Amino acid sequence: MCGIVGYVGNKDALPILLESLKKLEYRGYDSSGVAFLDHDAHLFVRKSKGKIRNLEELIRTQPVPFAHAGISHTRWATHGLPSDINAHPHTDSKHHIAIVHNGIIENYQELRDALKKKGDKFVSATDSEVIPHLIASFYKGDLLAAVRQTIAKLKGTFALGVISRNHPGMLIAARVGSPLIIGIGEKENFIASDVPAILDYTRRVIYLKDGQIAILTKDSVELCSFDGKKVKPKIDTVSFNVIAARKEGYPYFMLKEIHEQPAVLDQMLSLRLKNKKLNLEGLGLSEDILKRTRKVMIVACGTAYHAGLVGKYIIENLARLPVEVDTSSEFRYRNPIVDKHTLFLAVSQSGETADTLAAAREAKAKGAKVIAICNVVGSSLAREADGILYTYAGQEIGVASTKAYSAQLMMFYLIALKLAQVRKSITPKASKDLMGQLLRIPSLYREILKDMHNIQKIAEANSHFGCFLFLGRHVNYPSALEGALKLKEISYIPAEGYAAGEMKHGPIALIDEYRAVVCINPKSHVYEKMSSNMQEIRARKGNVIAIATRGDREIKSNADFVIEVPSSGELLSPLLVVLPLQMLAYFIAVKRGCDVDQPRNLAKSVTVE
Numbered sequence: 001m002c003g004i005v006g007y008v009g010n011k012d013a014l015p016i017l018l019e020s021l022k023k024l025e026y027r028g029y030d031s032s033g034v035a036f037l038d039h040d041a042h043l044f045v046r047k048s049k050g051k052i053r054n055l056e057e058l059i060r061t062q063p064v065p066f067a068h069a070g071i072s073h074t075r076w077a078t079h080g081l082p083s084d085i086n087a088h089p090h091t092d093s094k095h096h097i098a099i100v101h102n103g104i105i106e107n108y109q110e111l112r113d114a115l116k117k118k119g120d121k122f123v124s125a126t127d128s129e130v131i132p133h134l135i136a137s138f139y140k141g142d143l144l145a146a147v148r149q150t151i152a153k154l155k156g157t158f159a160l161g162v163i164s165r166n167h168p169g170m171l172i173a174a175r176v177g178s179p180l181i182i183g184i185g186e187k188e189n190f191i192a193s194d195v196p197a198i199l200d201y202t203r204r205v206i207y208l209k210d211g212q213i214a215i216l217t218k219d220s221v222e223l224c225s226f227d228g229k230k231v232k233p234k235i236d237t238v239s240f241n242v243i244a245a246r247k248e249g250y251p252y253f254m255l256k257e258i259h260e261q262p263a264v265l266d267q268m269l270s271l272r273l274k275n276k277k278l279n280l281e282g283l284g285l286s287e288d289i290l291k292r293t294r295k296v297m298i299v300a301c302g303t304a305y306h307a308g309l310v311g312k313y314i315i316e317n318l319a320r321l322p323v324e325v326d327t328s329s330e331f332r333y334r335n336p337i338v339d340k341h342t343l344f345l346a347v348s349q350s351g352e353t354a355d356t357l358a359a360a361r362e363a364k365a366k367g368a369k370v371i372a373i374c375n376v377v378g379s380s381l382a383r384e385a386d387g388i389l390y391t392y393a394g395q396e397i398g399v400a401s402t403k404a405y406s407a408q409l410m411m412f413y414l415i416a417l418k419l420a421q422v423r424k425s426i427t428p429k430a431s432k433d434l435m436g437q438l439l440r441i442p443s444l445y446r447e448i449l450k451d452m453h454n455i456q457k458i459a460e461a462n463s464h465f466g467c468f469l470f471l472g473r474h475v476n477y478p479s480a481l482e483g484a485l486k487l488k489e490i491s492y493i494p495a496e497g498y499a500a501g502e503m504k505h506g507p508i509a510l511i512d513e514y515r516a517v518v519c520i521n522p523k524s525h526v527y528e529k530m531s532s533n534m535q536e537i538r539a540r541k542g543n544v545i546a547i548a549t550r551g552d553r554e555i556k557s558n559a560d561f562v563i564e565v566p567s568s569g570e571l572l573s574p575l576l577v578v579l580p581l582q583m584l585a586y587f588i589a590v591k592r593g594c595d596v597d598q599p600r601n602l603a604k605s606v607t608v609e
């Protein structure tokens with residue numbers, strides 16, 4: 001999950017490589033670097049630990065000449081600590097060849113040992129550094145041939161950018177398993193990990209496919225397969241606008257995106273529930289196929305996985321279909337039972353998560369129809385799926401997913417409704433009532449957001465705790481998991497989500513006056529059970545923050561703090577309770593001085609396994 005940019009053309013490469021790279025910083029930001037070729041084919045490399053601003057500072061102190069071609073990289077470390085020397089680009093021993101790499105070379109150690117036996121000197125602890133050394137070992141004057149021979153030796157995943165001082169006007173790119181696009185300009189061409197990086201320069205793109213190599217000069221782009229066969233490029237025109245992501249007055253993108261949620265859901269419902277008519281355009285499956293569905297399988301990672309867990313409760317409740325939910329990284333290795341009667345839903349905000357992509361390919365290979373629920377238009381998962389349901393939540397910059405999650409939840413309610421309608425498992429009246437309830441959700445979000453300052457006070461009053469538990473039951477057990485993930489990933493406080501009924505089977509041993517316990521307990525058929533859990537925690541001096549239904553007077557006796565959400569149908573409560581959970585995490589992280597938008601060790605999309 002690193003970000004790669006490459007340029008070859010008539011303009012000065014440096015500003016283009018740096019500005020484009022900044023748009024990919026969400027993919028990783030523990031170090032960055034650039035490599036250039038100047039008129040005299042000298043190869044310059046500048047790289048630095050930390051964010052791109054550190055690299056810019058370095059270049060200010062060590063300027064580089066005008067260069068027509070170059071590559072740049074922002075890193076999320078897989079092998080080797082974040083450091084100057086482990087930053088990309090990497091070069092061969094003679095500094096003739098430079099590369100940037102996104103992915104993991106699984107057999108790098110054996111390749112490195114073999115090259116070291118031949119006298120190669122390695123300077124970094126990375127897997128990627130073997131690549132330029134290998135290319136140099138095969139190079140006999142034909143850069144493309146040397147790259148192809150190198151690729152033949154690599155096991156694992158890579159999106160690659162390669163330049164060489166012996167070929168100053170050339171940039172070579174190749175991919176397997178990690179995203180890479182080619183931008184077609186006027187007298188200039190680009191490579192990048194993602195479309196937003198180059199939209200300022202061109203909308204004409206080629207989505208490089210696994211097993212393809214691109215050879216770029218300023219006047220041409222040619223494609224071939226790894227075995228050298230020419231490939232006719234398919235040039236797409238990017239239609240969507242990547243709105244220049246600005247904070248628009250918010251201190252962090254995450255807070256902005258929390259506030260965008262009512263508008264995102266409004267827009268989604270106006271597209272998909274217009275005049276209470278369900279529209280799942282993109283699903284790409286006939287009602288007949290849906291009727292014959294015997295099982296739903298949902299795979300995803302992280303927050304998207306939690307949305308899938310809520311989806312299970314909703315689909316089973318409304319459509320009376322068995323639903324299995326698994327993390328993508330587990331699903332893909334357990335020889336899963338999937339067939340043509342399985343409705344396979346792969347959920348991914350970025351559409352680039354390596355494990356989810358691999359799980360979708362595994363399901364497809366077993367005969368299932370793969371439906372992707374994605375936010376990023378044109379992402380790898382979107383392009384590979386049989387059907388695609390876009391959430392259209394807009395670009396999500398904050399690494400902690402918020403608006404994409406609520407949009408994924410809403411999508412699951414709509415899918416469940418569709419399945420229930422097709423299978424006649426609910427009455428037309430119940431269907432209409434549910435649609436009416438869903439249409440009210442955005443306005444209920446706006447009501448909760450009005451309570452933000454109260455939530456901020458409660459968050460700050462509890463920000464000193466060194467450990468949090470999040471408890472929920474039934475549809476809000478996944479909400480507890482999501483609340484814990486939100487908090488831990490941006491505040492670095494250890495936080496665990498549990499099914500509340502599980503407390504007495506061990507976790508209750510953790511409870512004492514040094515713990516904060518967030519209890520998600522809106523009015524529901526499990527309200528009394530959840531209230532008992534709260535009493536058990538209070539009896540052991542645990543500090544309870546309750547999320548409750550507005551007007552619930554009883555709950556105050558079982559909690560130290562109460563955050564209220566408006567009443568909604570029990571099944572819809574996950575849509576509402578997540579808002580206070582997001583704000584609790586946000587305000588605690590801010591109070592602790594954390595980098596909310598770019599938390600340490602994380603990245604916005606995990607394109608490595």
Ligand code: AGP
Pocket residue numbers: 301302303304347348349350351352353356399400401402486489603604605606
């Ligand atoms: C969520 O806040 C995290 N940033 C992370 O768990 C994320 O949900 C996960 O990596 C999946 O990403 P995706 O939806 O892009 O596949």
